[in-house]
Amino acid sequence: MVGAMRPPTAWFVKTMRSLSSTVRTSNFSDLQNNHFDVLVIGGGVTGAGVALDAVARGYKVALIEKKDFASGTSSKSTKLVHGGIRYLPEFDFALVHEALVERGLLLQNAPYLVRPVEFVLPIYKGDRHPVGMPFTTPGGVGLSQLLNIGLSLYDMLAGRRNIRWHRHISRDKVMKLAPALVTDGLKEGFTYYDAQTNDARLTLALIRTAAQYGATITNYTEAVSFLEEKGKVIGVTVRDKFSSQEAVVRARHVVNATGIYAEQVEELTGTEPQIQIEPSKGVHLVLSREDLKLGDAAIVLPETEDKRILFIVPWGSRAIYGTTDTGSGDLEHPAVTHEEIAYLLKYLNRYLNLHLTERDIVSAYAGYRPLVKPRNTNASTAKLSRTHAVLQSSSGIVSIVGGKLTTYRRMAQDTVDVLSRRDNTKPVHPTQSLPLQGSADWGKAQEEVARRGIALGLTPEMIQHMSRSYGSVAHTVFDLIEQDAALADPLIADLPYVKAEVVYACRHEMAMTPEDVLSRRTSIILEDRQRGCGVVSEVAAVMAQELGWSLTQQEALTNDYLYEVQRQMAAEKRPEQPGVLEEGMVSPSPQQM
CATH class of the missing domain: 3.50.50.60 (FAD/NAD(P)-binding domain)
Structure with missing residues (x-):
């Protein structure tokens, strides 16, 4: 039938x-x-x-x-798999429970892609609305106890799939886990656990x-x-x-x-x-972990004037910091504005004993959350469920x-x-x-991926990247390197990506443009200070061989990528970095491939 x-x-x-x-x-x-x-x-x-x-x-x-x-x-999220701790003060327990159950299932079904992360939540004297609490207590008295109750509830809502129970920690322990935090007024803190993934x-x-x-x-x-x-x-x-x-x-x-x-x-x-879909723009900054003195634990910046939560999360040699929750704009081309960068840097420098400026930003990105809004009802995006x-x-x-x-x-x-x-x-x-591809018997498979990566002469950073990006499917990438040792060469000196991944993306992940490779098959556009502009020609050349592009097509797609990066940086009103589209170069329309 x-x-x-x-x-x-x-x-x-x-x-x-x-x-x-x-x-x-x-x-x-x-x-x-x-x-x-x-x-x-x-x-x-x-x-x-x-x-x-x-x-x-x-x-x-x-x-x-x-x-x-x-x-x-x-591909524009905070890269977190979490229950949404900010929804606890809003008493949205059903949503938090659902998300925590799903977090547990993802840790089970995609263990190479989703891994636990410890979060440090510092408490400062004078805090009134930590983690976005919509209410406070007289003089802030008892807020620590309320947070302890809330985090206990967070753990309990995860049930048997909870990662680890939260802890109340001393001021000294907070400073040890997050040495860059401002110490003036620091009283104590908490740690709790959520998970992280590569969304793309x-x-x-x-x-x-x-x-x-x-x-x-x-x-x-x-x-x-x-x-x-x-x-x-x-x-x-x-x-x-x-x-x-x-x-x-x-x-x-x-x-x-x-x-x-x-x-x-x-x-x-x-x-x-x-x-009605009410798009809400979230902006993130990518910074160097070394600049932030960030260890393996993420940091929760406890309080902003508009009662948001800001996370600083380790991401390889980088850190992801965000996010905002503002109104809509050009849905096709979400852009980070100078004002949004200033907002994020304001709180970063308030809570860290550093002074970071726009020049310390590796990259920035924006995306829209598809929040649901009933028709004919007024509501701010920050309050939508x-x-x-x-x-x-x-x-x-x-x-x-x-x-x-x-x-x-x-x-x-x-x-x-x-x-x-x-x-x-x-x-x-x-x-x-149902395990996602690359996840089956991951405990044993992970050891084999590591052994083979070492045998191929890959660096520890490259092997870790292969494990966390491909799981057991990393063997297919290794096969390409065995066939051509030059494919083990790094694309960018201080990042773990290798040329074989470009070939793999074309043959196995339907990558059709340089942007597909640099923005989603890898995260080079986020992690590279040149946003991939210095390597896009090389990536396009490899793709041209795989996909049969003409030289005209190859150049057009390369310029498309450069033009898009230039557009993003122009919206941010930031100085151009080396490798970005030179003045006078015109980006042609995408050519047929």
Whole structure:
């Protein structure tokens, strides 16, 4: 029967599929030549999670993304997998519990990508609203006890999946864990535990795993219109960005997982969207860990005038610091402003015994959270909930909106449960215990990755990076190095990335532009002081060999990247760094590949 769901046991049958440009071309053809059970629009972490959950239940699944996977919000987070400690003072216990459960499942199912991090929360004399508490006590008396109760609740809400119980620590212990903190007025502190991930690589792991189980996946494929029959959506017309070719994809169920664009996509059906997405911009700074004197523990800056929480989190040789929570702007090109940088530096220099300026910033980035706002209601973005909602339009489209990085799996599960009920089948939840690609038997596999990395002559930093980015799939990268020793050369001297990763990204992760490699397959755009501008030509040359670009195409895509970095820095009003687009160079429009 065409369009019928396969037996639930079908998800156990895995097909090893690379995600090369050739596969992408084949997949685009397959979009038109097959009738799918589920078509997912959106290749961020939520859409990737929906695709994996659906294919794991036995559905025939396709996923399309108008840009690159994780190119929006899903690569612009604080890189944390956490319960959301700031939601405790708002008494949003259900959200915190859900997120903490999902944190535990991610630690279980993606152990190489998600790892525990200790957080230091210092308490200063005069604090009134630590961790964003909306209330205070007379003279601040008893706030420490309230925080202790709150952190105990945080631990209890995690249940058996709690990482480690929080601790109340002395002033001396705070200074030992976070030596850069200002000591004047420092009274005591707490430590508690959450987890960290690479958001873009997590999304790619979901994409690769979904493809492994048989999903048909393409990036740079935009939904331009819907095909309807008797008022119900039965298909989507899609357009390939590179070839401009169009195809009609037919599916029994269409899932709108486009985050901040969810309203716009639903409007393509001609129906009024059921809920309003209120984008909220979050800005982060990337700094040197050495400059911050930052050890392995993250730091929570306890109090701001607007009752926000700011985190300083270790990130390899760098640190991620943020975030803001401001209104909307250009959704296609989220930019960091000079004012937002000043805001973040103000609190950094207030709480650290350093004096850091804009020149100490390695990079900065901004993204939009897809907060859910009921229609005809006024509310600030800082007060909107991160709770998700699954909505069914009269056109038949199912939209998943709201949520946060940590809860992507639960969001996907709730979405596919709606499809199961439509099909009168009992919902099953295979992703609760489904290891992401590269995670199986990771304890033993990690040792083998380390041994092989040493044998290939890689540095300890490179081996750690390979483990944390690829898991056991690092062996595929090692295979490339064994075939060509030059691929072990570093891309940038003080970062752990090697040339083999560019080849791997083209052959196995559907990287189609230099930006895909520098911004999402690696984090070079964040970690490099030149934001990848000094190495983009070399990356483009390797990609040209893999993808068959002409010299004109190679130069155009290189200039596109340089132009984008220049645009970002112009918005920040920061002085250009060496390697950024020289004056007078014009960035051509993207060429067909």
